[in-house]
Amino acid sequence: MSTLFPKLDLPKTDAIIVGAGPNGLAAAIRLAQAGWSVVVLESAATPGGGVRSGEVTLPGFVHDLCSSVYPMAVCSPFLRTLPLQEHGLEWIFPPAALAHPLDDDDGDGTAALLYPSLEETITALDKDADGATYQRTIGDLVPHWRELLADVLAPPRPPRHPFLMAKFGLRAIRPAESLARRFKTERARALFAGLAAHSMLPLDKVSTAAVALVLGLTAHAAGGWPIVRGGAQQLTGALVGLLRSLGGQVITGCAVESLDQLPSTRAVLLDVTPRQLLRLAGDRSRSTPGWTSYSRKLERYRYGVGAFKVDWALSRPVPWRAAGCRLAGTVHLGGTLAEISDSERRPWVGEVSDRPFVLFAQHSLFDPSRAPAGQHTGWGYCHVPNGYTGDMTATIERQVERFAPGFRDCILARSVMGPRELEAHDPNVVGGDIGGGAPVFSQLFLRPTASTYRTPISGVYLCSSSTPPGPGVHGMCGYWAAEAVMRSR
DSSP: OOOOOOOOOOOSSSEEEEEOOOOHHHHHHHHHHHOOEEEEESSSSSSSSTEEEEOOOSSSOOSSSSOOOOOHHHOOGGGGGSOGGGGGGGOOOOOOEEEEEEEEEESSEEEEEEEESHHHHHHHHHIHHHHIHHHHTTTTGGHHHHHHHHHHTTSOHHHSHHHHHHHHHHHHHHHHHHTTTTSSSSSHHHHHOOOOOOGOOOOTTHHHHHHHHHHHHHHSSSSSOEETTTTTHEEEEEEEHHHTTTTTTOOOOOOOGGGGSOOOOEEEOOOHHHHHHHHHGGGGHHHHHHHHHHHHHHHOOOOOOOEEEEEEEESOOOOSGGGGGGGGEEEOOOOOOHHHHHHHHHHTTTTTOOOOOOOEEEEGGTGGSSSTTEEEEEEEEEEEEOOOOSHHHHHHHHHHHHHSSHHHHEEEEEEEEEEEHHHOOOOOSSGOOTSSOOOOOOHHHSSOTTTTOSSSSSEEOOOETTTTOOOOOHHHHHHHHHHHHHHHH
């Protein structure tokens, strides 16, 4: 045993999960459903990882500290089956999933809108120009969303619905820039580009279209893109509550520095990225067959671009020029396809854009519990180079002001988190990478290694977003890791 890290005094249990993010909690719930005794260890004072909230600007203003809008959660093949409403979760679905404002000449403001209704979306885009294209690109997948996401949100395996996956795959494999040019209007092209920019990749990379297709699909699948009443912490609270009802335990303020600290158990599941796994491996990895080659793969694992995030306490609603923006919980601020493409290319080559693509959320318009009466919150971030140490606050606010003149006058207080602060808040956000690793094609299916969840260390598994199916609050990385544990045991 390592002399640096003493053994943790833990209850006897079948499985230990390190990290109480959504994947760690999903893994714990799945094992508990199967009758395993489980304990989840979380180094922070509150569970949740990237699904937490708090008052970080002024008293009474509740801000989501990382993730904030949850289309993948309500469409998740696992999470949507759980009785989370019985444990306090309440979803709120804004009238529009997404608004994408554009510059115009007359000053009245215009925005492309993504509605829960496929028909409303097609009409809003320009039915005559792009309706048929939207139907062929995304619309024809909507009736089969459950089957499709069951295959998309799974580890590498033969698809259960091969013809449907082939239809999806032929579109998904393309660069988003290429697929966006199917549309005739700048409105539709910009909307598609904004969806693809969630990939945190340059839009000329292969497979970036997949992210746009999946996010567009989720807008029509289960009622839109929801937020959580009362803040993201309520989603984590519901997961923890369900786990405890199944007999599981969550211990916060318990930092694990080495696997050598953990008592003997049937399985250890780590909701961490490859960098943390290398640090945690400890003494037991030294004599493990296959560890040397495995660790080299972990060392080569590539992290993606970072995020630079700002939360605002506001005196009034955001004064959007385009009235349609007031219908949406999420607003994409990036202008045209060309502008968004340039914005997403720059962080990949170590630069920042002076007109960055900003993902903006306005929870308090639809959830009054987020702010004092008559006041509001804003949540937004842009992409920057991994580990970026500069300040993008003024640049982000200038981009908001571009589509909402007078926004700066609404600001009562702000909280700023660059890559360094985001990583301090959640060590899995390496260099500000909120996706657990760059989703480049070489890491799309085999992240981080071909062994997927199992490590060479007996009984030790990875279950974070650095494993398939990758980033997003869907819990499927944890679910599939738990399934792998049960198969091997």
